[in-house]
Amino acid sequence: MEEKAIRVENVHKSYSSTVALDGISFEVSKGSIHGFLGPNGAGKSTTMKIITNELTLCSGEIFVNSERPIGFLPEIPPLYKHMVVEEFLLFVKNIFESQVDLSGILSKCGIDNVKGRLIGNLSKGYQQRVGIAQALIVDPEIIILDEPTVGLDPHAIKEIRELILSLKNDHTILFSTHQLYEASNLCDEVTIINNGKILKTGKIEDVKRDLVTGEIFLIELDTKLSDKDCKECEQEFNIEIIRNEKELRITSKGNEDLRGKINRFLLDRDYIVSSLKIEEMDLEQIFEQVTSEKNV
Amino acid sequence: MFNIYKRELKEAMSSPLFYILCAIFIGITGWIFYYRVLASKEFVGSSLTSNVLIPLFGMISSLFMFLTPLLTMNSFVEEKRCGTLDLLMRSKVGLWNIIIGKYLSHITQIIFMLILSLMFPMILMFSGYSDWGIVLSAYLGLILNISTYVLIGMFASSISGNQIISGFISFSMIFGVLLLNLAANSSNNFIVGQLLSYLNNNSHFLHFVQGDIRSFSFVYFISFIGLFMMFINKSLNSRRW
Known part of the structure; x- marks a missing residue:
């Protein structure tokens, strides 16, 4: 049986009278790229925040099969705009008590050439790369990316996709998108969510076969x-x-x-x-x- | 905690706002000092402490009622807007260390401003003033008193999503605590009056300025600091709900 990196079981989440997640369950296989698909407001970000412990759940269970912290890139990358790239990554490294090599992350994310620049002065594409670097600097086994290509130009989108693919060898990646072309090209597995309910989850070929x-x-x-x-x-x-x-x-x-x-x-x-x-x-x-x- | 403290302090020190506030602070206190020194010639038989320093320290404390909300209004608001607060909360630092790190950074900035004001007692020293016990006690009182303003400001910033609103809430709360003094003075009931007077930070601060350090004032300030740190902790934790 395939080893699972994340298992979400019957998770409910409500904000006062609004039901954000209505008993969702799905699994993410270790070493896979798992696409989390759904329209805006479907519950993708809420699910990701619950997995990363940014939000508490109302009921249900989440199992994360990793001792190391989860690398998380939210929809808005958490960046201190007044800090220099290298200084910021070093700060994140220190607060997560990570032992990872900073220069390796800089070159992996292609931000070697801007490491001395203020984050606020970088283009959106580069800021997104710094966002991915802050997710990697915590030395994660599992990486969660919330719409990593949203708002980028086609060239930057291509580069970010290549970066995600290059991370596949060493990490399990869960990423949300509503660009289905992206999911078809990058993912091994998909979960389709709408109105807080899972519509379909599994290997991409199985989902296609079942739904067509x-x-x-x-x-x-x-x-x-x-x-x-x-x-x-x-x-x-x-x-x-x-x-x-x-x-x-x-x-x-x-x-x-x-x-x-x-x-x-x-x-x-x-x-x-x-x-x-x-x-x-x-x-x-x-x-x-x-x-x-x-x-x- | 040290990482948070260092980052916060570095950001504050590289911001023009801090230096503008320093300039405003030293300009106003300098003018008050000059005015009090000139006026002290009119009073015969009273000391420099009661004529110059006590009013000056009182003025510094009042001035920080306005300056502290400006310093603290952005404590959590900007972090919430950029998503960096969630990054800190996910890290291994822990919520208490985030709060204490930010608090110490604000206190360091305030101590820096207070150090600038040390020049006034030093000017008096050249004229023969030597009652340094009162000066030290007053500065200790100032630090403790302004600490309460800092924590009120940080709490306001933790519950608000806008820095202007945060500053306004902070000032309103500081002013509210000050009003306890008026309520205490106008109360007919002795016990209620005493209780309201105890809850007002200014009455405790006045003891320190007069060189009269009381243990119950320490208990008050430490309780106030602890209570508001807990409020901030609860407020930030509620983001996870």
Whole structure:
């Protein structure tokens, strides 16, 4: 059985009358990058703050399988803007009584060249790197990053993603995002949360397999599909068709493979199908589907 | 704790606010001292202590009612805004050490300002003044009295999310404690009057200024410091709820 770094069991958290977390449970495997997905206000930050002991929970249990402190980068990096980068990291190192090598962290995070500069004078991308460095300087086994790429330019986002990937070898990483492209590319495991409830958790392939009901076909015709035929086809096969000139984007709702039947339907009505291919549903579509279903 | 103290002090000493407050403090106390020395010529048969130093120390204490909220209003507000308070609270330092580190940093700044005011008794020394016991006792009283203002300011900063509001709450609370003196004087009931007088920091401070150090005043100041440190601890801990 795979060793777990974090186990969250039936955790409830309420702020006066607002329920932030409604009995959430999930596990983070040791050595994995675990994506924590959800829209704004879903409960991602609250969960992370509870794991790092910044917030108390109302009920439930959290197991953290590590003797070392957790490295945590909150949504707003905790930085003293009037301090010099190196001095700040040294301060964090001292208050966490860490023995880690400061120069190693500086070069790992790519902030060697700005170590003598005031944090307040750095760009947002560099401030985020210093934020990640303060999470690493505590010598953690587990790192929690709350939306580490939010508000950064595309170049900085790419660099931060590469940095996260480079940390994978020595650490377990739990990071929240609502950029699903990011999660699909970086994560081994995902947990989808909405309105304080876990919608799905597990290995990324398993989550995709479990949640994908139906398929998406892309069909190209020789002529434009008429309104009458479109309506007929939708009713007959219980599908949804989006037309774009001669192209059709068909979403089936069941598990039955309808490719042959739809092809026959179109040929019977004198359409020539010049191409038919299946589009794999990505995490973004799954996420949209799952969160909208649960919201209803 | 030393890490927190060192960082806080370094930040305060690199801020222009501290030097502006020092300038305001020394400007006002210098003017009061000059005025009291000139006025002392009018009084015959009374000492420099009662004519110059006691009013001067009283004025310094009153001045810190306004200066301390300005020094302490940012204690926790900025840390909360930047998220660094949560970083400190997650660290191995512990909440008590965070509070004590910040408190000692503020007290060090105040001692620095009080050292500047030592020049006034020293000027008197050149004119033959030698009652240093009263001067030392008054400075001890000032440090203890201003400590209560510092802790009130830190508490206000711990419960507020805005530094202006924090400064206002702090000043209101300091003024509230001062009003206990008026309430004590106007009370018809002896016991209530005594109780209110005991709760007012100014009445204890006056003992120190007159060179009359009482053990119950120490108990008062230490209790006040302990109580407000506990309030700050509870206030910061409530962030985790």
